[in-house]
Amino acid sequence: MIEKMTVIKNRAGIHARPAALIVQTAGKFKSKVFLQKGDDRINAKSIMGIITLGAGFETEIKIITDGEDENEAAEAIDRLFQNRFEEE
């Protein structure tokens, strides 16, 4: 299991489009992918779940992956956050 902290860098936070991007990316991997904000942990393969987190600008998010391709999955999701979800 891999745990990785990251911060939301785009101003708008995780709205519908970034959420869709995360789901798409997470869906490519066999591993289970979770995002955690504070105590709330949700499945990163569900759009509504990610939006429910209500993660705004500069929120700290923990990426948790578990499975055979956990390294690649954590890496790919983190890259989305680093690239500001291709926004701005």
Added chain:
Amino acid sequence: MDEKRFTVLDLLDLDLKEHDALELRCICGRKGLGRHISAPDINRPGLALSGFFESFAYQRIQLIGRGEAAYLHLLASEGKEGGVSKIFSFPIPCFIFANDEPPAPMFAEAAEAADCPILLSDLSSTELSSRLMRVLTNVFAPKTSVHGVLVEVYGIGILLTGESGVGKSETALELIERGHRLVADDVVEIRCVSGNILMGSGANKVIGHHMEIRGLGIINVTHLFGVGAIRDKKQVQLICALEEWDAAKVYDRIGTDENTLDILGVHVPQLDIPVKPGRNIPIIIETAAMNERLKKMGYHSAKEFNQNILRWLESESARDVYFGRDDSI
């Protein structure tokens, strides 16, 4: 990790309806609205006001009814202080005055000086205390969030669980179409109230009752199907775990064994339902709901069926003994 702390402001912010409404408003000590409420209890501070502070439950919400309010007015009219100044030296979360009776000015001033919020409610103190207890028990109830869809089918709260893409939302959509109700999609927040009841609701009011359907995107169930198709909260009474059909796995064919899943210490009956193209899952869920209702009414289809078989076999063998196999000879 630390549980999110519940503040006086959160109490004022709670969206409570009808028989739960507290009708609270803050009349002074606004600076203290960030104070934490750490205990799901209330205290009537009559003794403390008269100056007796032993075992004073200062960490609770202090509820002031007609008697205490009258005593405060008496103190004020006699120019006495009683326990008023000392009571504000404790870190009290807030005072609530019932019956819409504002506190004596000297009490309000002392509260303002101590940044201790004073709330006012129209309700009588008895009604208010029972509502407060109910609300606080809910707020402090253990909770968890589950990935799944909560629907109400024939009055039974059914939690559909399973991997992403197995068809939970599609199944729920078909159920809604058939006249059942959606409680929450994707993230279901479950609270354990009064020890053995699991109450499920959507995690977020703003985006509640929306669903994500592959190929369609996000849809608003309330607008599409009307208010009759939704519900704010519902007890979780049955879990249907949807999973891809696995030829190697043995599925329950009779239904006499009962599988349960432990959520917050409560055992909820769980059915594993294999999904395969051509299997009409919504009808299976509907049937499961009706079967669950029958069980609650004391009729267990599978067990009853087995009883009948046993009885029949017994009577057959009894018949055999009575007539004898070679009766004709």
